Amino acid sequence: MSNSKNRSRIRWIIVISLWTFFLAVALSFVSHYFLNELQSIALSFVILLLVVMLGIVFDLIGTAAAAADIAPLNAKAARRVAGAKCGVNLVKNAERVATFCNDVGGDISGIISGTLVTVIVIKLVVTFSHQQAEFYLGILLAAFVAALTVGGKAWGKVIAINYSTEVILLVGLMITKLQRPLSWFSKGEINQR
Numbered sequence: 001m002s003n004s005k006n007r008s009r010i011r012w013i014i015v016i017s018l019w020t021f022f023l024a025v026a027l028s029f030v031s032h033y034f035l036n037e038l039q040s041i042a043l044s045f046v047i048l049l050l051v052v053m054l055g056i057v058f059d060l061i062g063t064a065a066a067a068a069d070i071a072p073l074n075a076k077a078a079r080r081v082a083g084a085k086c087g088v089n090l091v092k093n094a095e096r097v098a099t100f101c102n103d104v105g106g107d108i109s110g111i112i113s114g115t116l117v118t119v120i121v122i123k124l125v126v127t128f129s130h131q132q133a134e135f136y137l138g139i140l141l142a143a144f145v146a147a148l149t150v151g152g153k154a155w156g157k158v159i160a161i162n163y164s165t166e167v168i169l170l171v172g173l174m175i176t177k178l179q180r181p182l183s184w185f186s187k188g189e190i191n192q193r
Contacts, residue, residue: 012096020104024111031112032119041123048116051109052149058105060156064167065090065097072165073172083173090168090175110149117141 031047038044070091076084090097121138160167 012099016096016099016104019100020108023104024108027108027112028115031116036119041120041127044116044120044123048113048120048145049148051113051116052145052152055106055109055113055149056152056156058101058109059153060160060167061171062098062101062103062106063157063160064164064171065094065101067161068094068164068168073168076169081169083169083171083176085172086175087165087168087172090172106153113145113149114142117145 031051034047038047068087068091070088073084073087073091077088117138121141124137
């Protein structure tokens with residue numbers, strides 16, 4: 001492996017580590033703010049479920065990028081199928097896409113969902129004020145979130161592996177649609193111009 005590739009990988013690892021730090025801070029702040037401002041326990045559960053689902057979706061995308069075959073996407077890109085060109089770039093950069101989606105997106109959502117479980121349990125204990133409630137609620141809610149996350153990611157991996165081309169094409173289409181209004185913001189590797 002050449003020195004330039006090694007330097008590029010090291011630079012990528014440093015950049016993704018910094019991104020992870022700042023995204024974790026931002027997402028933790030936002031989720032804590034909303035949970036502290038919300039009085040409704042039901043809405044707190046909705047936020048928790050959204051964070052878990054976000055982790056599952058990110059994991060699905062990362063797995064699909066790693067599993068996808070580039071040939072069908074190249075054929076679709078040649079026919080100018082919307083999102084295919086971006087899909088080709090996603091597969092060409094599968095290592096980075098998988099790292100970002102599986103590790104950054106998936107792990108951050110896992111950490112944040114654990115924190116949200118704690119905040120929700122505290123709210124429930126304050127609301128119902130039982131001595132042993134915190135212990136049992138904490139265990140049950142953490143087990144529920146863990147089961148939902150693992151089951152959801154297992155289901156997502158089945159979809160990602162069996163329908164990797166379709167998943168990457170859909171993600172490419174979504175990125176393409178988002179890039180148009182955000183073209184002033186997006187100047188990265190997955191640029192569609």
